[in-house]
Amino acid sequence: EVQLVESGGGLVQPGGSLRLSCAASGFTFVSYWMTWVRQAPGKGLEWVANINHDGSGKFYVDSVKGRFTISRDNAKNSLYLQINSLRVDDTAVYYCARGGEAFAECQHWGQGTLVTVSS
C-alpha cells in the first residue's frame, strides 16, 4: 500500500523558514516523480513543485521560484520542501503526492501538513 506521510509544518513568523518532509513507503520511491501541492484555508489546490526520479529535474510555480526548493533522498525514501522567506499567503496545508505512469500527476496523496505564517 502506498503511504505518504508529511511532517514539519507549524507556526512560523513572516520571513522565517521551514523544511517539510514526506516519508514514502509501499512502493519503489526512486521510480516516481514526486510533487508538492498546497491548499490555503477554504481555497483551491495549487500545484507548487515537482521533481524527477533522480532529482536532476525540478519545476516550480512562478510564485515560489527563488524561495522554495524541492529535493529528495532516494536512499531514505524521502521528499523535502525547503521554504524560505515565508509570507502570510504561504499559509496552507502542504500535500506530498506521488506520480504515476503516462502523466498521471499526483496519483497518490498524503494527508498534508499545515503551515501557518503569522506574527
Added chain:
Amino acid sequence: QTVVTQEPSLTVSPGGTVTLTCASSTGAVTSGYHPNWFQQKPGQAPRALIYSTSNKHSWTPARFSGSLLGGKAALTLSGVQPEDEADYYCLLYYGGDWVFGGGTKLTVL
C-alpha cells in the same frame, strides 16, 4: 500567468448526469495538456480520478469518465450518487509545470 477555469458550482439530481469542464487561458485544451481530474471531500486529501484525458485509476468508479469537449477537458458523471457531492479539480500540463483549475463544487440535490 496561465489561468485554468472551471465552473464554480454545479447542481445535479441523484441518478442524473453532469459534465464539468476545464478551460485554459492559453487556448484549446488538447491531449498534450494531459488533463487530470481529482475529487476532494471536506476534511480529506484529494483523490485522483482521471489521468491523461480519459484514463481511469483502478479505484475510479465506472460512472466517471474524462474527455475533450469543445476545446476543453471534461469530466462526466453518469448516474450520480449522493456520495459524489464534493469539490472537483482539473490539472493541466504546461510543458514542465502543472496548473490546477479553481475547482467545481458539485452539489447532489
